[in-house]
Amino acid sequence: MAAHTTYSYDVLVIGAGGAGLRAAIEAANSGVTVGLICKSLLGKAHTVMAEGGMAAAMAHNDDRDSWKVHFADTMRGGQYVNNWRMAEIHAKEAPDRVRELEGWGAVFDRTPDGRINQRNFGGHRYPRLAHVGDRTGLELIRTLQDHTTYLGVTVHMEHTVIEVILDGGRAAGVLAYDRERGRFHVFSAKAIVLATGGIGRAYQITSNSWEGTGDGHALAYRAGAQLIDMEFVQFHPTGMVWPPSVRGLLVTEGVRGEGGVLRNSEGRRFMFDDIPDNYKPQTAADEEEGWRYVMHDKTARRPPELLTRDHVARCIRREVKAGRGSPHGGVFLDIAWIKERIPNAEEHIKRKLPSMYHQFKELADLDITKEPMEIGPTTHYVMGGIKVDADSQESTIPGLFAAGECAAGINGANRLGGNSLSDLIVFGKRAGEYAAQHARKGAPPKVDDGAVERSIKASLAPFERGASGENPYKVQQDLQETMQALVGIVRTESEMQEAIKKLAAFNERAARVGIEGHREYNSGWHTCIDLRNLLDVSETIARSAIERRESRGGHFRDDYPDKVAEFGTFNIATKRQPDGSMTVSRVPLAEIPPELKQVIEEQKQ
Amino acid sequence: MSQATFRIWRSEPGGGAGAFKNYTTEISEGMVVLDAVHKIQAEQAPDLACRWNCKAGKCGSCSAEINGKPRLMCMSRLNSINLDEPVTVEPMRTFPLIKDLVTDVSWNFRTKKGLKKFKPRKPDAPDGTWRMAQQDIDRVQEFRKCIECFLCQDVCHVLRDHDKHEEFIGPRFFVYAAALEMHPLDTDDRLADLKDKSNIGYCNITKCCTTVCPEHIHITDNAIIPLKERVVDSFYDPVSRLLRMISG
Ligand SMILES: Cc1cc2nc3c(=O)[nH]c(=O)nc-3n(C[C@H](O)[C@H](O)[C@H](O)COP(=O)(O)OP(=O)(O)OC[C@H]3O[C@@H](n4cnc5c(N)ncnc54)[C@H](O)[C@@H]3O)c2cc1C
Ligand code: SF4
Ligand code: SF4
Ligand code: FES
Numbered sequence: 001m002a003a004h005t006t007y008s009y010d011v012l013v014i015g016a017g018g019a020g021l022r023a024a025i026e027a028a029n030s031g032v033t034v035g036l037i038c039k040s041l042l043g044k045a046h047t048v049m050a051e052g053g054m055a056a057a058m059a060h061n062d063d064r065d066s067w068k069v070h071f072a073d074t075m076r077g078g079q080y081v082n083n084w085r086m087a088e089i090h091a092k093e094a095p096d097r098v099r100e101l102e103g104w105g106a107v108f109d110r111t112p113d114g115r116i117n118q119r120n121f122g123g124h125r126y127p128r129l130a131h132v133g134d135r136t137g138l139e140l141i142r143t144l145q146d147h148t149t150y151l152g153v154t155v156h157m158e159h160t161v162i163e164v165i166l167d168g169g170r171a172a173g174v175l176a177y178d179r180e181r182g183r184f185h186v187f188s189a190k191a192i193v194l195a196t197g198g199i200g201r202a203y204q205i206t207s208n209s210w211e212g213t214g215d216g217h218a219l220a221y222r223a224g225a226q227l228i229d230m231e232f233v234q235f236h237p238t239g240m241v242w243p244p245s246v247r248g249l250l251v252t253e254g255v256r257g258e259g260g261v262l263r264n265s266e267g268r269r270f271m272f273d274d275i276p277d278n279y280k281p282q283t284a285a286d287e288e289e290g291w292r293y294v295m296h297d298k299t300a301r302r303p304p305e306l307l308t309r310d311h312v313a314r315c316i317r318r319e320v321k322a323g324r325g326s327p328h329g330g331v332f333l334d335i336a337w338i339k340e341r342i343p344n345a346e347e348h349i350k351r352k353l354p355s356m357y358h359q360f361k362e363l364a365d366l367d368i369t370k371e372p373m374e375i376g377p378t379t380h381y382v383m384g385g386i387k388v389d390a391d392s393q394e395s396t397i398p399g400l401f402a403a404g405e406c407a408a409g410i411n412g413a414n415r416l417g418g419n420s421l422s423d424l425i426v427f428g429k430r431a432g433e434y435a436a437q438h439a440r441k442g443a444p445p446k447v448d449d450g451a452v453e454r455s456i457k458a459s460l461a462p463f464e465r466g467a468s469g470e471n472p473y474k475v476q477q478d479l480q481e482t483m484q485a486l487v488g489i490v491r492t493e494s495e496m497q498e499a500i501k502k503l504a505a506f507n508e509r510a511a512r513v514g515i516e517g518h519r520e521y522n523s524g525w526h527t528c529i530d531l532r533n534l535l536d537v538s539e540t541i542a543r544s545a546i547e548r549r550e551s552r553g554g555h556f557r558d559d560y561p562d563k564v565a566e567f568g569t570f571n572i573a574t575k576r577q578p579d580g581s582m583t584v585s586r587v588p589l590a591e592i593p594p595e596l597k598q599v600i601e602e603q604k605q
Numbered sequence: 606m607s608q609a610t611f612r613i614w615r616s617e618p619g620g621g622a623g624a625f626k627n628y629t630t631e632i633s634e635g636m637v638v639l640d641a642v643h644k645i646q647a648e649q650a651p652d653l654a655c656r657w658n659c660k661a662g663k664c665g666s667c668s669a670e671i672n673g674k675p676r677l678m679c680m681s682r683l684n685s686i687n688l689d690e691p692v693t694v695e696p697m698r699t700f701p702l703i704k705d706l707v708t709d710v711s712w713n714f715r716t717k718k719g720l721k722k723f724k725p726r727k728p729d730a731p732d733g734t735w736r737m738a739q740q741d742i743d744r745v746q747e748f749r750k751c752i753e754c755f756l757c758q759d760v761c762h763v764l765r766d767h768d769k770h771e772e773f774i775g776p777r778f779f780v781y782a783a784a785l786e787m788h789p790l791d792t793d794d795r796l797a798d799l800k801d802k803s804n805i806g807y808c809n810i811t812k813c814c815t816t817v818c819p820e821h822i823h824i825t826d827n828a829i830i831p832l833k834e835r836v837v838d839s840f841y842d843p844v845s846r847l848l849r850m851i852s853g
Binding site: 040041042043044045046048049099102103104105107109110113114115116132133135138139142146147149150157180181209210211242243244245246249250355358359362363364471472473474477515516517518520521522523524525527 | 652
C-alpha cells in the first residue's frame with residue numbers, strides 16, 4: 001500500500017484562516033506542540049478576502065454602544081435561534097480580541113482622536129466595525145500569520161485533510177495528502193481543531209474561493225459529529241453580476257455603509273417599500289434621514305439598504321423577477337450619487353472603498369465614482385455547521401473542536417456583517433485554549449492503520465478508472481447548478497425533494513469519477529476529493545431545509561412564507577448513522593437566562 | 606463567442622523537463638487569463654496545475670508570467686491582450702518549478718522569518734491601547750496592502766539573474782521591513798540587518814518591482830529609497846556614527 005509519513009502533535013489545527021491561526025497562536029502560547037494544516041499557501045485563506053470589518057462594541061464612534069447592544073443585535077439578526085451563550089461571549093470578548101491585534105502589529109483606520117475607527121454595517125445599531133479601508137481580512141490574516149511565524153508552530157501548507165480518524169470515539173488524528181507530491185501523511189494529535197471555513201462552492205454563484213467546499217463540515221459529519229442549522233445559508237445581496245466570469249464576486253456591504261443606495265430599473269429606491277415591522281423603529285423614514293445617518297448624525301436612523309442581508313437579498317430577487325432589474329439580471333447599486341451631497345466625492349469613495357474601486361475598474365471596466373454598479377445575490381456564508389459547546393468549542397466528539405465559519409451557533413438564522421471576523425478571533429482563541437487543555441490531560445491516541453488504508457484506497461480509486469470514468473468537474477458543475485436552482489434563496493418542498501433525488505444520482509456518479517495523470521499537483525484529483533465533501537454538505541443543507549417548514553433568516557420557503565413560533569424553539573441537526581444514512585432531528589434551544597432576556601427586551605425599542 | 610489560443614507551460618512532476626503546449630478554447634466577454642486556464646483545465650487538461658483563491662486580486666496566489674510580464678492571472682483581462690497570437694502563460698521564473706504554473710515560493714516564507722518582528726512601545730492608555738493619528742499611518746497602510754504575490758521578487762534582477770537569494774531579501778521584504786520601521790508603535794531597529802544581512806545596497810533602483818506590483822505600492826520611492834537613506838544616515842553620517850560609537 002502507498003507509503004506515508006507520520007507526524008504527531010499535541011494540538012492539530014486544520015485551516016489557516018482567521019480562526020485556525022488564532023487557535024494555533026493560543027495553543028502554542030500555552031506551551032503544547034502545534035501543527036497547522038492548510039489547503040493553500042499561508043495567508044491565502046478565504047479570510048483574506050473579507051472587506052468590511054470586524055464587529056466589536058468598543059464604542060469609539062458612539063459611546064452608547066456596549067456588549068449588550070451588540071448581543072441584542074446579534075440575537076435579533078439571528079432571529080433568536082442563536083446559541084445565546086455564544087452570542088454573549090462573542091459580544092463581551094470581541095473588543096479585547098480586536099485590541100490585542102493592534103499589539104501584534106495590525107494597523108486599523110483611526111478616529112480623529114487616534115483610536116480604532118468603527119464603521120456602520122447592516123443590522124448593527126451603532127458604528128461597530130473596526131476596519132482597514134475595505135481590506136480588513138487581509139490585515140487580520142497578515143497580522144495573525146506574521147505573529148504565528150515566531151511561535152514555533154509547524155505549518156504544513158498545501159496539504160488537504162481527507163479524513164478525521166477516531167480512536168474509541170474520540171479524535172485521534174487525520175489523514176492528509178500534500179499537493180506538491182501527492183503523498184499521504186498521517187497526523188496523530190491529542191486534540192484537533194477544525195477551522196476549515198465555508199461551503200459556498202456547493203452553489204453555482206458564490207463569493208467563496210475553491211477552498212470553500214465544506215471540508216470541515218463533511219469531515220466532522222463523517223466522523224459522526226452533529227451538525228446544526230445547515231438550512232441557514234447566507235445569500236449576500238450584493239455580488240457582481242457582470243461580466244460572467246466574475247459573477248458572484250462580492251461587493252462589500254461597506255458600499256452601502258458609506259451611502260450606496262439600491263435602485264431598480266425605474267430608478268426607485270425599492271428598499272423603502274418593504275421594511276419588516278421589527279426593524280421599523282430603527283429604520284429611516286425617508287431618504288433624507290438615511291443620508292443623515294450615513295453622515296454620522298446620531299439622531300438619524302439607518303437607511304433600509306442596511307437591513308439584514310437575507311431581507312435585502314430577497315427584495316432584490318423580487319425586483320428582478322418583477323422585470324425591474326438591470327440589463328444583466330441584477331439591480332443597481334449606486335455610490336456615485338453621493339457627489340450630489342458632498343464635495344470631493346470621487347476622492348472620498350476611492351479612499352473609503354479602494355479595493356471596490358479597483359475591482360470594478362479592472363474586472364468590469366466600470367468607474368464606481370461615476371456609474372452605478374450592477375449587483376445581485378451571491379452565496380456567501382453558512383450559518384450552520386459543527387455543533388459545539390459555547391465555552392470550549394468542543395464538538396459532540398471528544399477532542400474534536402471547531403471554530404470559525406465551520407462551527408455553528410453564534411449566528412442563528414442569519415449572520416450580521418462583521419460578526420464573522422470577530423467570531424474567528426473570539427472563538428479561535430477559545431478553541432485553541434481548550435484544545436490545549438484537552439491535550440495536556442489526554443493520553444496519546446492511536447490512529448488505526450486499517451482506517452488509514454481504507455481511506456487511501458478510496459482516494460486513489462479515480463486513478464484506476466482513468467479517463468473512462470466520469471469527469472469530476474462536470475459532476476461538480478451539475479451539483480452546483482442543482483443546489484442553486486433547487487435549494488437556493490427561495491425554497492419549496494417539491495423542489496428540495498427533487499434535489500435529494502438528484503443528489504443520490506450525483507453520489508453514484510461521484511463513485512465513478514476517473515482521473516488521468518500523476519498525483520503531483522493534480523487539480524482534477526483534488527476535485528474528486530472535494531466532491532465527496534460537497535455532496536455530504538449539500539445533503540445536510542437540503543434535508544435540514546426540508547425539515548424547517550417556515551421562513552426565518554437565511555432560510556426562505558415559498559410554501560411556508562411566515563415565521564412560526566414553534567420553529568423558534570429548536571435547531572435542526574443532522575447526523576450520520578453507522579449504516580451511512582443521514583438522520584434529521586430537532587434539538588431544543590437552551591433557555592435564555594432572564595437577565596439576557598431583559599437585555600434583548602430593552603434593545604427592542 | 607470567439608476562440609483564442611494559449612501557450613501554456615507544461616512540465617513533468619518534480620520540476621522536470623517541460624515545454625509549451627498550445628490549447629485553443631472558447632472565450633467570452635469579460636474573461637481573464639485565469640478563466641481561460643480554468644476552462645482548459647475543466648475541458649482539456651484536468652491535471653494542469655495552477656494556484657488561485659480569490660479571483661479578485663486579493664490573495665496573491667495566481668502569479669504567473671503572461672506574454673513575458675509578471676502578472677496576476679485573475680486580473681489580466683483578455684480584452685487587454687492581443688489574441689491574434691497565442692497568449693503565453695508560464696510560471697514565475699525566479700522560483701523553482703513544482704509543476705506547470707506552480708512554483709516553490711517557500712523561500713519567501715523562510716526569508717520573512719529572518720526579519721525582526723514587530724515590537725510595540727508600551728501602551729499609551731491605561732486600558733492597554735494606543736493612540737495613532739491617521740496621517741502617521743497612511744504610509745504603513747500602503748505597505749500593508751501587500752498581497753504577497755511575489756511578483757516583485759520574480760522581476761527583481763538581483764534574485765532573477767544573480768540568484769542572490771541567500772544574501773538579498775528582495776523588494777517584498779523591503780516593503781515589509783519598511784512597514785515595521787515606519788510603524789509609529791514599533792521600537793526595534795532593523796537598519797544594521799538591512800545593511801549587512803539583507804544587503805539593501807544591492808538594489809540599484811531599477812524600479813522594475815514597482816512597475817509590476819498589482820497593489821500599486823510605491824516600492825522603490827516609498828519603501829526602498831527611504832530605507833536606504835536611513836541606513837546611510839545611521840552608518841555613514843559622521844555625527845550618527847560618532848553617537849553610535851559612544852552609545853556602543
Ligand atoms: C468576499 C468576502 C468578504 C467578506 N467580508 C467579511 C467582513 O467584512 N466581515 C466579516 O466579519 N466577514 C466577512 N466575510 C466572511 C468571512 O471572511 C469568513 O466567514 C471567514 O473569513 C472564515 O474564516 P475561517 O477562519 O473560518 O475560514 P477560512 O478563512 O475560510 O479558512 C479556511 C482554512 O481551512 C483550510 N482548509 C479547508 N479545508 C481543508 C482541508 N480539507 N484540509 C486542510 N485545510 C483545509 C483552508 O486552506 C483555509 O486555510 C467575507 C467573506 C467573503 C467571501
Ligand atoms: S528597484 Fe531594487 S528591489 Fe526593485 S527590482 Fe530594481 S533592484 Fe530589485
Ligand atoms: S509588494 Fe506588490 S508585487 Fe511585491 S509581493 Fe507585495 S503586492 Fe506583490
Ligand atoms: S486568485 Fe487571488 S490574486 Fe488572483
